[in-house]
Amino acid sequence: METFGGAFKLMLFVYAVAAVIALLTAWIIKLIFFFIQKRNGRAAARQSAKHGPHATAAKAHAKSTS
Amino acid sequence: MPGIDLLHVFQGIGTMIASDPLIAFARIALIALGIGLLYLGVRGTLEPLIMIPMGLGMASVNGAVLYLSAKEMGTIFVDPIASGPEKLLDVLQIDFLQPIYTFTFSNGLIACLVFMGIGAISDIGYMLIAPIRCMIIAIMAELGTLLTFPIAVAMGLNYKEAASIAMVGGADGPMVLYTSLILARDLFVPITIVAYLYLSLTYAGYPYLVRLLIPKHLRGIKMDVKAAPNVTAGEKITFAVIICTLLCLLFPVAAPLFLSFFLGVVVRESGIKQYVEFLSGTVLYGSTLFLGLLLGVLFEAGTILNPKVLLLLVLGMIALLLSGIGGIIGGYIVYWMSGRSFNPVIGIAGVSCVPTTAKVAQKEVHAANKFAMILPWAMGACVSGVITSAIIAGVYISVLQNTH
Incomplete structure (x- = not known):
């Protein structure tokens, strides 16, 4: 039997599931970003330890202007 | 020269006269609506990408009703309810938009x-x-x-x-x-x-x-x-x-x-x-x-x-x-x-x-x-x-x- 009450309960269920999945998606994006930025930071630190901070800055400048 | 029934020559009009008045009225209304949507699409009031083809399609299909057999009226555009391999194969060879409907739409x-x-x-x-x-x-x-x-x-x-x-x-x-x-x-x-x-x-x-x-x-x-x-x-x-x-x-x-x-x-x-x-x-x-x-x-x-x-x-x-x-x-x-x-x-x-x-x-x-x-x-x-x-x-x- 398809009633308003049943439809309302189903709506709440659909909204809850959709909200959880959507927010989960958003958190996954945040996590991906966090790891990528951490990796980039580590790579930049390694680079600067190898060539000195000036070389890294010059390289970053060359990359941004190319 | 055989006797010519003008309503059989111009079947779009003939089917309108022969069909239920409610259907005939709905066809006229939809032709007008189709032209209206097309016009609003061209003017940019409504989304032209959809409204231009939709309006023209709507006006055309409601005009182009013909006698498919002695008793049956329909169009040669598309049959959305055709089912079963034999019927579908027939329709695919007659209705010009049927291949697009069957293979991309449904x-x-x-x-x-x-x-x-x-x-x-x-x-x-x-x-x-x-x-x-x-x-x-x-x-x-x-x-x-x-x-x-x-x-x-x-x-x-x-x-x-x-x-x-x-x-x-x-x-x-x-x-x-x-x-x-x-x-x-x-x-x-x-x-x-x-x-x-x-x-x-x-x-x-x-x-x-x-x-x-x-x-x-x-x-x-x-x-x-x-x-x-x-x-x-x-x-x-x-x-x-x-x-x-x-x-x-x-x-x-x-x-x-x-x-x-x-x-x-x-x-x-x-x-x-x-x-x-x-x-x-x-x-x-x-x-x-x-x-x-x-x-x-x-x-x-x-x-x-x-x-x-x-x-x-x-x-x-x-x-x-x-x-x-x-x-x-x-x-x-x-x-x-x-x-x-x-x-x-x-x-x-x-x-x-x-x-x-x-x-x-x-x-x-x-x-x-x-x-x-x-x-x-x-x-x-x-x-x-x-x-x-x-x-x-x-x-x-x-x-x-x-x-x-």
């Missing part, structure tokens, strides 16, 4: 093709700038998609029909088509037409809603575009692959939509120029043209005489209105969360009519403060809206598909 392929094109024109980088805020807005902008469901049931529709018309609140044409094809095949033509008709009106109607619900000083809030982090193509592809796989795993019934959208996104970010041009040009516009044309020719007199059509018109309007209000509430929530630095107009872009609602948001903000730029955030909310609409379509289909 299986939802055309919706997926449009989605590939939308993916190829969507920059998800905007969404990656502020994912949580974008998702909060997008979830709130689904208010119409959810509240319309019990309202439609209260108005007499069954669960499957109610879920299909509620999807109009997601403001995503292909999604409405895909859901209604699976859940309410008998009503998918009027539901999809209602959806596209109202989606065309969002550009004209939503600005008033924004002005009504957001005072001018809030509409003019400036956002710092320079503060947005730079997102690389590799990061976008990583995101697309992970989210596509996760959503397919959770909702296999909506997997064709997820795959199509994220395929477009990945193709765009991978920079294969030929593929990007193909998807965002030929595929997107080709599918939209045939989508509009087929919707038009499917809108025959019999469709409008269905008493549920009036109900669908009302419910479609309610769904889009509630979604617009929900989106603006979402905009306010993020405005308070951010310490009043976020422009609440961005909320309207959570209604995922890519890129129309984002353009509406930017236009309204620009009118209030010509130095304010919010388009990147609005596009982020818009793309998040596409994803949440697909999630809700997936939940509705998964829950209701096998119910009676």
